[in-house]
Amino acid sequence: MQSKYNTWYHPYKISEDYSKKVAYFSMEFGIDQALKIYSGGLGFLAGSHMRSSFELRQNVIGIGMLWKFGYYDQARNDDQTLRTDFIEKTYDFLEDTGIEVEVKLHDNAHVKVKAYVLKPEIFGTVPIYLLSVDVEGNDFISKTITNSLYDANELTRISQSIVLGIGGAKVVEALGGADVYHLNEGHALPALYYLRDQGVKKKQMVFTTHTPEKAGNEERDAAHLNRCGFFGRNYSEKELEKEMVNDGMINYTVSALRLARKANAVSKLHSKVANDMWKSFDGISKIIPITNAQNQLFWQDGVIAKTWAKKNVKAYKARKIELKNELFEEVFSQTGKRFDPNVLTIVWARRFAGYKRADLLLHDLERFEKLISDSKYPVQIIWAGKPYPFDFYAIDIFNHLVHHSKNKPNLAVLIGYEIDLSRKLKCGSDVWLNTPRITREASGTSGMTAAMNGSVNVSTNDGWIPEFEKDGVNCFVLPEIDHKIPVWEQDNIDADNLYNILETKVIPTYYDKPKNWQDIVFNGITDVVPEFSANTLAAKYYQKLY
Numbered sequence: 228m229q230s231k232y233n234t235w236y237h238p239y240k241i242s243e244d245y246s247k248k249v250a251y252f253s254m255e256f257g258i259d260q261a262l263k264i265y266s267g268g269l270g271f272l273a274g275s276h277m278r279s280s281f282e283l284r285q286n287v288i289g290i291g292m293l294w295k296f297g298y299y300d301q302a303r304n305d306d307q308t309l310r311t312d313f314i315e316k317t318y319d320f321l322e323d324t325g326i327e328v329e330v331k332l333h334d335n336a337h338v339k340v341k342a343y344v345l346k347p348e349i350f351g352t353v354p355i356y357l358l359s360v361d362v363e364g365n366d367f368i369s370k371t372i373t374n375s376l377y378d379a380n381e382l383t384r385i386s387q388s389i390v391l392g393i394g395g396a397k398v399v400e401a402l403g404g405a406d407v408y409h410l411n412e413g414h415a416l417p418a419l420y421y422l423r424d425q426g427v428k429k430k431q432m433v434f435t436t437h438t439p440e441k442a443g444n445e446e447r448d449a450a451h452l453n454r455c456g457f458f459g460r461n462y463s464e465k466e467l468e469k470e471m472v473n474d475g476m477i478n479y480t481v482s483a484l485r486l487a488r489k490a491n492a493v494s495k496l497h498s499k500v501a502n503d504m505w506k507s508f509d510g511i512s513k514i515i516p517i518t519n520a521q522n523q524l525f526w527q528d529g530v531i532a533k534t535w536a537k538k539n540v541k542a543y544k545a546r547k548i549e550l551k552n553e554l555f556e557e558v559f560s561q562t563g564k565r566f567d568p569n570v571l572t573i574v575w576a577r578r579f580a581g582y583k584r585a586d587l588l589l590h591d592l593e594r595f596e597k598l599i600s601d602s603k604y605p606v607q608i609i610w611a612g613k614p615y616p617f618d619f620y621a622i623d624i625f626n627h628l629v630h631h632s633k634n635k636p637n638l639a640v641l642i643g644y645e646i647d648l649s650r651k652l653k654c655g656s657d658v659w660l661n662t663p664r665i666t667r668e669a670s671g672t673s674g675m676t677a678a679m680n681g682s683v684n685v686s687t688n689d690g691w692i693p694e695f696e697k698d699g700v701n702c703f704v705l706p707e708i709d710h711k712i713p714v715w716e717q718d719n720i721d722a723d724n725l726y727n728i729l730e731t732k733v734i735p736t737y738y739d740k741p742k743n744w745q746d747i748v749f750n751g752i753t754d755v756v757p758e759f760s761a762n763t764l765a766a767k768y769y770q771k772l773y
Contacts, residue, residue, distance in 0.1 A: 229325060230322055230323065230324045230325055230344070232322065232324045232344040232346065232354055232356075233324045233325045233326055233401070233402075234402055234403055235248060235288070235402045235403045235405075236354070237284075237286065237347070237353065237354065238346075238347055238348070239281075239284050239347070240284065241284055241285070241286045242283060242284040242285065244283075244766075244769070245280075245283060245284065245285035245286055245287075245769050246286055247286060247406045247407055247769065247773055248286050248404075248405045248406040248407070249285070249286060249287045249288070249405060249406065249407045249408075249409055249768075249773060250287075250288055250290055250395075250399045250405040250407070250408050250409065251273075251276070251277075251287055251288065251289050251290065251409045251411060252290045252291075252391060252392070252395055252408070252409065252410050252411060252414075252415035252418055253269070253270075253273040253289065253290070253291055253411040253412070253414075253415075254269070254291070254292060254376065254377075254387070254391060254411075254412065254414040254415070255269055255270035255273065255291065255292075255298075255376055256270055256273045256274050256277065256289060256291045256355060257270035257271040257272075257273065257274035257275075257646060258274045258277065258278075258345070258350050258352060258355070259274075259350045259646065260645055260646040260647040261318075261320075262318065262345070262350070263294070263297035263298065263316055263645070264291065264292065264293065264294045264297060264298075264357070264376065265298065265376075266298040266376055266377065266578070266613065266615075267577065267578040267612075267613065268577065268578060268670075268671070268672055268673070269411070269412060269437060271521065271646075271649075271672060271673075272411075272493075272519050272520075272521075272670075272672060272761075273289070273291075273411055274352070274522075274525075275520065275521045275522035275525065275526075275672075275761035275764075276411075276522075276761055276764060276765055276768075277289050277352040277353050277355060278350075278351055278352050278522040278524070278525055278761065279520075279522050279760070279761035279762045279764065279765040280352070280353045280765050281347055281351055281352050281353045282351075282522075282524070282762060283762060283765055283766065285353065285765060285769070287353045287765075288353055288354050288355070288356060288399075288402070288405075289345075289352070289353060289354070289355035289356065290355075290356050290358070290391070290395040290398065290399065290415070291355055291356070291357050291358070291391070292357060292358050292359075292373055292376070292387065292390070292391055293321070293343055293357035293358060293359040293361075293373060294316070294373060294374070294375060294376045295315055295316065295359075295361055295373055295374045295375075296313040296314060296315060296316065296374050296375045297314075297316050297375075297376065298375070298376045298377070298613070298616075299311045299312060299313055299375070299613075299616050300312040300313070300314050301613055301642040301643050301644065302642065303642060307629050307633060307640075308625075308626040308629055308630075309614070309622050309625050309626060309629075309642070311616040313374075313375060320345070320349050321343040321344065321345055321357065322343060322344050322346060323341070323343055324342045324343065324344050324356070326341070326342040326356075326398055326401045326402075327339055327340065327341050327342070327362070328340050328342075328394055328397035328398055328401065329397075330389055330390060330393045330394045330397070330456070331389075331456040331459075332369060332372070332386050332389060332390075332455065332456055333382075333386075333454065333455055333456060335366070335369060338360060338365055338369045338372075338390075339360065339362040339364055339365050340358050340359070340360055340362070340390055340394035340397070340398070341358070341359050341360075341362045342356045342357070342358055342398045342401075343356070343357045343358075343359065344356050344357070345357060351525075356395070356398055356402075358373065358390055358391065358394050358395060358398065359373050360372045360373050360390060361373060361374075371383070372386045372387055372390055373387070373390065377615065379616075379617045381447075382455070384445075385447065385451075385452065385455045385457060386455070387414070388414050388415065388416060388417055388457070388479075389417050389455065389456055389457060391414060391415045391417075391418075392414075392415040392416055392417030392418035392419070392420075392421065393417045393418060393421045393456075393459050395415060395418055396408070396417075396418040396421050396422055396425075397421075400425075405431070406431060406773075407431055407432075407433060407773045408422060408427065408431055408432050408433070409433050409434070409435070409768070409772070409773070410432075410433070410434045410435065410483055410487070411435050411437075412435060412436070412437045412438075412443075413434075413436070413444070413445060413479030413480050413482075413483045414445075414479075416457075416479045416482055416483055416486075417457050417458065417459060419432055419482070419483060419486040419487070420457070420458045420459050420482075420486070421458075421459035423486065424459055424460065429486065429487070429488050430488045431488070432486055432487045432488055433487050433488060433489050433490065433491075433772050433773065434483040434484065434486075434487040434489075434490040434491075434512070435490065435491050435492075435493065435517075436480055436483070436484070436490055436491070436492055436493075436501055436514065436669075437493055437669050437670070438669050439497065439500050439501065439504060439666060439667060439669055440580075440582065440667065444478060444479065444480040445478075445479040445480075446472075446473065446476045446477065446478045446479070447476065447477055447479075448475060448476060448477075449467045449470060449471050449475050449476060449477045450467065450475065452477055453467060457477075470482060472508065480505070481505060481508050481511065484505060484508070484511035484512050484514070485508075485510045485511055485512070487512045488512060489512050489513055489515065489772055490511075490512045490513065490514045490515070491514065491515050491516065491517040491771070491772055492514050492515070492516050492517075492669065493516075493517070493518060493519040493669045493670040493691075494516060494518045494519065494669060494670045494690050494691045494693075494694065495516040495518065495693065495694055496666070496689065496690065496693055497516070497669040497670060497690070498514055498515065498516035500666050500669075501514045501669075502514050515771060515772075517764065517767050517768065517771060517772065518670065518691050518694060518759065518764070519670040519672045519675075519691065519764065520672065520675065520758075520759045520760055520761040520762075520763055520764035521672050521675050521676045521679075521759065521760070521761055522760070522761040522762070523679060523756055523757070523760040523761070523762070526650065526653070526676040526679055526680075527676070527679040527680060527756075528546070528550065528654050528680050530542075530546045531543065531546055531547075531550075531654070531679075531680050531681055531752075532679075534546060535681075535749055535752045535753075538749065540745050543681065543745070543748075543749075544745075547681060548568045548569075550651075550654040550655045550680070551566075551568040551572060551655045551656075552568050552655075553651055553654070553655060554566075554572075554609075554651045554652060554654070554655025554656070555568065555655070557641065557648065557651055558609065558639045558641065561639070561641055561642065562639045562640075562641075564636055564637075564639055566607050566637070566639070567605075567607070570605045570606065570607050570637075571604075571605070571606050571607070571657050571658065571733075571734060571737045571738070572606075572607045572608075572609065572655065572656050572657045572658070573606060573607070573608045573609070573656070573657070573658040573660055573685075573729075574608075574609045574610075574611070574652045574653075574655075574656035574658065574659060574660065574677075574682070575588075575608075575609075575610050575611075575612075575660040575661075575662070576609070576610065576611040576612055576644060576648075576649065576652045576653075576673065577612050577661075577671070577673050578612055578613060578614070578615075579612045579613065579614035579618075579621040579622070579624060579625050580614070580615075580618065580621050581620050581621060581624070582663055582664050582667040582668075583662065583663050583668070584662040584663065584664065584718070584721075585610055585612065585624055585625070585628060585662075586624050586627060586628060587662045587718065587721060587722055587725060588608070588660075588722075588725065589627075589628075589631060590718060590719070590722035591722055591723075591726065594726050595726075598726065598729065598730065599635065599637055599638065601734075603738075604734045604735065604738055605637065606637065606729075606734065607637045607638075607639075608632075608637065608638050608639070609638075609639045609640075609641060609652065609656070610625075610628050610632075610639070610640045610641070611640070611641040611642070611643075611644045611648060611649075611652060612625070612644045613644050625640070628640050649673070649676075652677075653673070653676050653677040653679075653680050653682055654680045654682075656677065656682040657682060657683065657737065658682060658683050658684075658685050658733060659673070659674050659677035659678070659682040659683065659684050659685070659686075660685050660686070661673070661674050661684060661685070661686035661687065661689075661690075661692070662686070662687055662721065662725065663687055663689050663690070664687070664689075664710065664714065664717055664721075665687055665688065665689045665707060665708065665710040665717075666689065666710045667689065667710075668687075668689045668690040669690060670690045670691050671689070671690035671691060671692070672691070672759075674686060674691070674692070675691065675755055675759045678695075678701075678702075678751040678752060678754075678755040678759075679752060679755055679756060681748045681749075681751070681752060682751075683702060683703065683733075683744075683747055683748060683751060684696075684701075684702035684703070684751065685702065685703045685704075685705075685725075685728065685729070685733055686702065686703075686704055686705065687704070687705045687707075687721060688704050688705065688707045691759065692704065694758075695754055695755065695758075695759065697750070697754070699732070699747075700746075700747065700750055701747060701750040701751040701753075701754045702747070702751060703728050703732055703733055705721055705724045705725060705728060706724050708720050708721065
């Protein structure tokens, strides 16, 4: 039986406000625990966007990759340190669209790319087309390109961009074409080069830049990319020179900013940082702020939402105890430690990366030991998150926390940081700790969904936080410091400020002023919804970007 999804199709009536046909390209989508094709924040954002587009009946489709091994499965070595496992995944809920296109990879001009579709009725998203090269007729090496998200091999990473970009663009062509092509980060950059050659106008191309981190803004040798088939055809030297920056390199972000009509940064602060970062390059598009957001229906606990709407403190507290116990069952299962639902619980959970400073609390060990051993004001602390499997500095931070917490009854480091555990941590925590160095976190959406569930943000004033924060009213914010001073000095000052805020404000308020604490909790929910709901984001994309 022929799939309905071999043409541009939605099983609902498109809203008149959102009728323009949009193809949204993303290397990862965090849709559901069962579909392991995401690594972290970028995927969570894309997944929430696809859910909200469905709820608003937008004329949007997603274009992504069907990762055979996902990102990786987080496990433990025999000493409890991090182990990365790569295990094949299979899904019976994806439908073969019958669409198969070809892309040129290196010397192979006929690599087959098959498109599967995640239908809207499965998880409540717009149709998402997932591409695979694990196709009969492809050679063994080609088949491995869609094995692992963010593969460490450079040639494989380039090939992944070509499959997503050019393969994805050809799938959209097979569906009938789009009015707007939206790249969520620069991974699918080959799409814009290919589409330009096909006569697609600049006004139809838009781009979201996500990170001020150098590692997130890929840069590769132009001649090498040309040999790999990155541009959809072989570029002449003269054509290549027009695209080059920095001694013969192609910077994915700069190229996307030049090819797109308009671009957005993912917070107001990030917009200032991004415009400053790229201002020296000619021909780039304007970078406007459209702050990242998360889907409220998916991430917010239904009972918490009702208790907040009615301002029913007693019912809220009862539900919070239930949610904390659900989280603590996971803590007990993984660590053998019994956490107390009546004790203030602090969670740090997100991707492990050096600039995010998961270990900032341990900066002054004497002060930290005093904090965690105070019998009058007890605390429990949980860390969770996935480092990139080949970021050995981040893995070392994870393992350092494992060793330090192993024999402490009120400290835990959890593995398996995926959607389900993320939800438990956001629902079951009292405090959501966010400690990036200022200007280094473009947005940082985990604190949004934590706030939706009554977890109070304690954060540096970075990413989305400046647009949300009312210090002492809906969250607690560390004093802003000069981000240009040496990082070791930043860490000293921020750690000292963090201890002060926890010791003099956060912990005493929780225990000694429960009414004030509850006001902060409810204010946090009020101020995060609907401004930082993905329905607002999806509407803004149509209004400001498309």
